[in-house]
Amino acid sequence: MGYRALYRVWRPQQFTDLVGQQxxxxxLKNAIAAKQTSHAYLFTGPRGTGKTSAAKIFAKAINCHFQKNGEPCNQCEICRAITEGRLNDVIEIDAASNNSVDEIRDIREKVKYAPTQADYKIYIIDEVHMLSTGAFNALLKTLEEPPANVIFILATTEPYKIPATIISRTQRFDFHRINDQTLIKRMEYILKQEKVTFDPAALEVIAKAAAGGMRDALSMLDQVLSFGNHQATLKDALLVTGSVAQEQLAAYLRAVFSQQAAPAFQQIQQLLADGKDPNQLFEGLIDYCRQLLLQQTVFKDQKGESNQVLISLAKKIPTKVIYQALDILSQEQQAMRFATHQEVYLDVATVKLCQLKSNDRAATTAPAEAEITKLQTEVMTLKKQLDQLVQRSKPEEKPVHEPKKVSVTKQTKIQPNLKAIYTVLGSASRESLDELKDVWQDLMAKLSVTQRAIMNVSQPVAASQTAAVISFQYAFLFEKAVENQQLQTQLVTDLASLLGRQVKLTFLPQEQWPQIRKNYLKEYQHNKAESTKSVTKQAVSAKNSQALAAQKIWGKDAEKLVEFKDD
Incomplete structure (x- = not known):
């Protein structure tokens, strides 16, 4: 006989072997022992949690003449026949491929016949939610009036797709995900029975990747053993499952919490180069932050050599900062789900995490930075007052069309170029903006990873044939873009290749855009009104000049001879 997968070899044969569903x-054991079983059962739960195994064990136990306390003996002919799948009285049906009305009607016809060998005829319908509406209606009739020696066991991973009329005629059992420790103990038992050497850390990685499914855990363990020449090592487990080592996660978080962006970016790039999935990286980082919180609150008094790195990092990072980090990671992971370039969100998360103040140096310099900020604010206020005094003394020197300063809620170190923005708005068109938006994603794809991290949250808001205004969701990224001359050159060059013409870009924070646009429209209306007044004055002046000339020629009766009409 050929090789059999571990999950098939070690499929539970008794209720006691079915771990995690006590x-x-x-x-079920009590019902069988007391002979108080129902005519129909519904087993629901995630894949690989033991639904089908429990159904087969139930079929053996209820038909076993030597069962003890609800457990099958697994030695009699009935038990062995069910285990080997050759008993005609236990019928397994895959509803995914047998979901029509005809198949269920066939069951209704055959259910009338008595069992040939066993005491009960058992129908196990797997993935029952795949049945059609007509098939469910046909099954409902059988469940309403079943023969005394027939039992139906329905299994599904999606119970919400099953009609309520079906559910109400069954006893429902919800199988839950199996916790990591239970998965690890079961894998340890199997490996010891198979006499295979293993690294406990490898089993922890497999259990975490299995997400509560015993079958998935054994399948991944099988892959690890095949890859590692019948040994389960941590390195092989990380490769097979695509997980990230705790040491790598710790190194990354240590870098970002210390505001060391370069090492953090290098760590991310190395993990991506190794083939790690961005979503798995987010999951790993979120789980590690969770472990940091647990270490600070629940396990703060526990010691151990295996988690010294975790303990050390937990002592250095304030709890508030970890909460903020979890929020950032969760938000970026959520935003990443529908993105084409998912790795960009890792870069954005890295930039945001590096902005968090967490180390001791930041704590000690916080008062000094606060004082500097206060002084800067006072200087800006005095400068503004001085500018106002100068403008009052020279009112004629300021043109009417000069852009007004925008008051914003959040002070930024770098202010947008209002003159350039107003110039774009003066000749902006919807066609130019739509054309720029159409190529914006292609433009982002041409940038390097670091450049995309800055530009990822930007978008064009106004455009003409020769220039455009780009807004940034975050003010600090706006400042980085303004200061990065290499990035600006790259954007203009790549945009020229996409549009076939040079387009000059002007940046501003997104929060300032509504006020700037409002001020421009107000200024535009004012200038238009002033222009209209000027034209009217010129017309009146011309009319007076004509009247004066006529009076000189015709005398006092000129007004009677000359009639002026407005156009």
Whole structure:
């Protein structure tokens, strides 16, 4: 006989072997021992949690003449026939491929016949939610009036797709995800029975990747053993599952919490180069931050050599900062789901995490920075007052069309170029803006990873044939873009290749854009009104000049001879 997968070899044959579902197994054992079983059961839960295994064990136990306390003996002919899948009285049906009305009608016809060998005829319908509406209606009739020696066991991963009329005629058991420690203990037991050497850390990685499914855990363990020449090592487990080593996660978080952006970016790039999935990286970082919180609150008094790095990092990072980091990671992971270039969100998250003040140096310099900020604010206020005094003394020197200063809620170190923005608005068109938006994603794809991290949250808001205004969702990224001359040159060059013409770009923070646009429209209306007044004055002046000339020629009766009409 050829090689059999671990999950098939070690499929549970008794209720006691079905780990992680003690409440369900005990209830079923008691019902069988007391001969108080139902005519129909519904087993629901995630894949690989033991639904089909429990159904087969139930079929053996209820038909076993030597069962003890609800457990099958697994030695009699009935038990062995069910285990080997050759008993005609236990019928397994895959509803995914047998979901029509005809298949269920066939069951209704055959259900009338008595069992040939066993005491009960058992129908196990897997993935029952795949049945059609007509098939469910046909099944409902059988469940309403079942023969005394027939039991239906329905299994599904999506119970919400099953009609309520079906559910109400069954006893429902919800199988839950199996916790990591239970998965690890089961894998340890199997490996010891198979006499295979293993690294406990490898089993922890596999259990975490299995996400509560025993079958998935054993399948991944099988892959690790095949890859590692019948050994389970941590390195092989990380490669097979695509998980990230705790040391790498710790190194990354240590870098960002110390505001060391360069090492953090290098760590991310190395992980991506190794083939790690961005979503798995987010999951790993979120889980590690969770472990930091648990270490600070629940396990703060526990010691151990295996988690010294975690303990050391937990002591240095304030709890508030970890909460902020979790928010950032969760938000960026959510935003990443529908993105084409998912790695960009890792870069954005890295930039945001590096902005968090967490180390001791930041704590000690915080008062000094606050004082500097206060002084800067006072200087800006005095400068503004001085400018106002100068403008009052020279009112004629300021043109009417000069852009007004924009008051914003959040002070930024670098202010947008209002003159350039107003110039773009003066000749902006919807066609130019739509054309720029159409190529914007292609433009982002041409940038390097670091450049995309800055430009990822930007978008064009106004454009003409020769220039455009780009807004940034975050003010600090706006400042980085303004200061990065290499980035600006790259944007203009790549944009020229996409549009076939040079387009000059002007940046501003997104929060300032509504006020700037409002001020421009107000200024535009004012200038238009002033222009209209000027034209009217010129017309009146011309009319007076004509009247004066006529009076000189015709005398006092000129007004009677000359009639002026407005156009």
């Amino acid at each position: 409440l369900i197994t005990q209830t």
